Amino acid sequence: MRILENIISDRGSRYAVSGGTCRSAGEARTFVTELTRNKKFARATHNSWALLCQDGALKNDDGEAGAGLVILRMLEREGLRDHLVVVTRWFGGKPLGGDRFRHVQEAVRLYLGGL
Incomplete structure (x- = not known):
């Protein structure tokens, strides 16, 4: 399991991303x-x-x-199979609107860039 913590912070919300080899829904549940x-x-x-x-x-x-x-969609574009990616958010009290999707994308980019 690879974990990148405190990678993004915006209006009090904090993000982390983690992932690892995973081959089924059952393994995904176990991973989480x-x-x-x-x-x-x-x-x-x-x-x-x-x-x-x-x-x-x-x-x-x-x-x-x-x-x-x-x-x-990002995993599909990369062609990355049998690898689970988890984006974690700690809500900071202020809604982020559409910026939350930008942060999820950036978290996944950071994770994929280290593979």
Whole structure:
């Protein structure tokens, strides 16, 4: 599991991105469970994720409407299969509007750039 913490901060909201090898929906659930064993990630407002695998194109917004689809589209463009990417957000009290999608994209770019 690779984790990049405190990569983006905007109006009090903070972002992290994590990921690792993952080949199924079950492995994705296990990965997110392991991630949220860390109290910091368990207290996050959203842990949105996406995965391209044999089970198909999988995503979970975790309450951050549209975030999973943003991650999924980026994985599709990269052709990255069997690798889960999770973008975590701690809400800072002020809505970000459309900027939240820009932050999700930037988090995924930072993660993919390190692969």
